[in-house]
Amino acid sequence: MVARSTDEDLLGKLFQYRFSAGRGLAGHSFGNLFLTALTDITGDFPEAVHVSSRVLAIRGRIFPSTTENVTLEAELEDGSVVAGETRISSSKQRIRRIHLVPRRVRPLAEVLAALHDADLILVGPGSLYTSIIPNLLVEGVTKAISRSSAKCVYIANLMTQPGETEHYSVADHVRAIYEHTRVRIFHSAVINRTPASPQMLRRYRAQGAEIVKPSLSELKRMGLPYITSDLLQQRGKIRHDTGRLAKLLLREFVTQNSHN
Secondary structure: OOOOOOOHHHHHHHHHOEOOOOOOOOOOEHHHHHHHHHHHHHOOHHHHHHHHHHHOOOOOOOOOOOOOOOEEEEEEOOOOEEEOHHHHHOOOOOEEEEEEEOOOOOOOHHHHHHHHHOOEEEEOOOOHHHHHHHHHHOOOHHHHHHHOOOEEEEEOOOEOOOOOOOOOEHHHHHHHHHHHHOOOOOOEEEEEOOOOOHHHHHHHHOOOOOEOEOOHHHHHHHOOOEEEEOOEEEOOOEEEOHHHHHHHHHHHHHHHHHHO
């Protein structure tokens, strides 16, 4: 929702804002409370997401992958298990595997229909273990992607994420996804080739993040084609240049498909 809003920076700060005080409020994020309130008003979570798109002037349609009550659980490298996105991201141990609890949850029918009818399916960028992989674990989603006639493209993260992907390369991200999906869903990967400024790198390094290494030779060995391009935007934060990325995707994948 934040990524598709007309004012991503402001909405991102608002939705990620956590109350530091207040009885019953402390520790909760505004985004979760906003959606909870809309769900109570509309009586339906998918409808709450749909209504929020109108309220927040969000472009396109957004569907939750499932409407069931799911807990995210991570098995760490030392064998311990932690539950919940916040605890998983703040864990010191390397993540070995992610699970949904319960393991089998029904997908939203509109999600499967959208994947079936898609011209292009994009996975990423985003938090590997707490955002991308959980959606692929919802029953039927990976199968719908693999059966779709659309090309499925992985948009590689620009930076590693503390608590989730320290020292991960692009190939490490892809391997982690395949270990969970058990199906090679990607036709190609899109990777930035523009170096970040030393000042930005220092700022991110202080937060425990670093540039995601492209690992092109590893991707070749995995048999995954890739495209590199100048996609980096540095305006206070390191982000993808959405205009350049959109043009590349349209040129390389959508236009080609229309001629095939």
